[in-house]
Amino acid sequence: MSTSRHPQHWIAFKTIVTREIRRFMRIWAQTLLPPAITMTLYFIIFGGLIGSRIGDMEGFTYMQYIAPGVIMMAIINNAYANVASSFFSAKFQSHIEELMVAPVPNYLILAGYVAGGTARGLCIGLIVSVVALFFTDLTVQHYWITFTIVLLSAVLFALGGFINAVYASSFDEISIIPTFILTPLTYLGGVFYSINLLPEFWQNVSLLNPVLYMVNAFRYGLLGISDVSVFWAFGIIVLFIAVLTWYALHLLHKGTGLRN
């Protein structure tokens, strides 16, 4: 006899998401405040002090040009960090066992944590956008593209944070990927410049960087300009989400880093 557990699954999913949101709200001084301060500094230094000497870029003031990239940088960093630190802490303190013994399928565990990371990414995106409004005008040219790209980028990096946490066996190991991979990819992903300024060889190298597509698609949503095709940007992000989702579920099924 098999009875549908859909109502129970929905409750379990809501429980994981609620707990994740409660966690980052409870420690808001560590999770919500620092990005607001850091991004304010970016706007003051790069946008205000240095930007005023750089002049226009692609027809916009430098402050307007970097704003989408800076907002996107905050979103993806925080979506990643939330899941990486929360899931690793759950492993470290062993309270991940509460979930593992419960009748919660693996896809729901993944969905719950990714939704929690996405929620923090969106929350930070909103905070940084409000901060940006103190420095420059922000208009939205394409609402659906703007919203969808923010959502998909947060989901993608939340998935990355999850996989990092599954493999991590110490707190050091959840900072290695952000420091040595995520930060360079973000800084070289067209946040502060157009890749049209680069020599052709480095333009082609930059096209291998997935962050470039997110930043430019988001810039297209806000300003209506992009260095890359927005269609390709969506395609690449969806492809990455599909691959990382499959891989994360594979790790959960195997019990990597979780089960003996």
Added chain:
Amino acid sequence: MTALSIEHLNKTYGNGLQALNDINLSVEQGDFFALLGPNGAGKSTTIGVITSLVTKTAGRVQVFDADLDDNTELAKSYIGLVPQEFNFNGFEQVKHILLTQAGYYGLSANEAEPRADALLKQLGLWDKRATPSRALSGGMKRRLMIARALVHNPKLLILDEPTAGVDIELRRSMWTFLRDINRRGTTIILTTHYLEEAENLCRNIAIIDKGRIVENTDMKSLLNRLDKETFVLDLQQPLTDSHLLDGIAHHQVDSTTIEIELNRSDSLNGLFSVLSERGIQVASMKNKVNRLEELFLKLVEPSEKH
């Protein structure tokens, strides 16, 4: 109905260590079952497999007829686990921990709230409901783990050394609580190092050693197998002449303490008559070790000394 059925369970860890070797076990519904064994014998690995925390190498586990491989969610929904180590989020409040666990099992807030409140009151944690769990005492943490395991009303409760490090008063109140929920229908499997605890609470027992079940029977039959018991006697006067104990198997600990080994066929009355005739007055008497402990030590092979 069988609450838990384990067939040919094997577990070999990645480093080649065979933790479980063809374990077969059956626990009936309503039972209070003890799973005993020395450190490293395989108790926690067995519990880990039943609760999906450890991946088995081979074998079959069924919980109330639900196969853990084929009907995983149903099988898991029947089980409540009280693990050996504290494993809750130290920053979460006590009541949130219960409500979160209830949510994982699919209980709506309307169902979970009254259950969590009732358990917090029963286990003396009501006043601490808004306290972060890391601020609880050791005994309170143990009780919180029991409350968490029961919040979804499991049919099978598994306790892995639930009274480790708990003072005697609290231990006894936990025994009363566990007896009560067992009487109301919850099947309980218990591992413990306190053999007195197993003897007091459990009706059936399995002893595991080096990954194998070396004994699986009911407590009464097992204790009946005990052919000798050792008693410690405190004497009213120092024993000056050791010849007074000639013919009695004994070991003199000090001038006023002797240990006497008695066959089950011998009566205590007979022993006291002999002692009395020889002018030896006994002030008090106790078992040297608990009866189950004597059997346990005979059944498990001594481990290598490190």
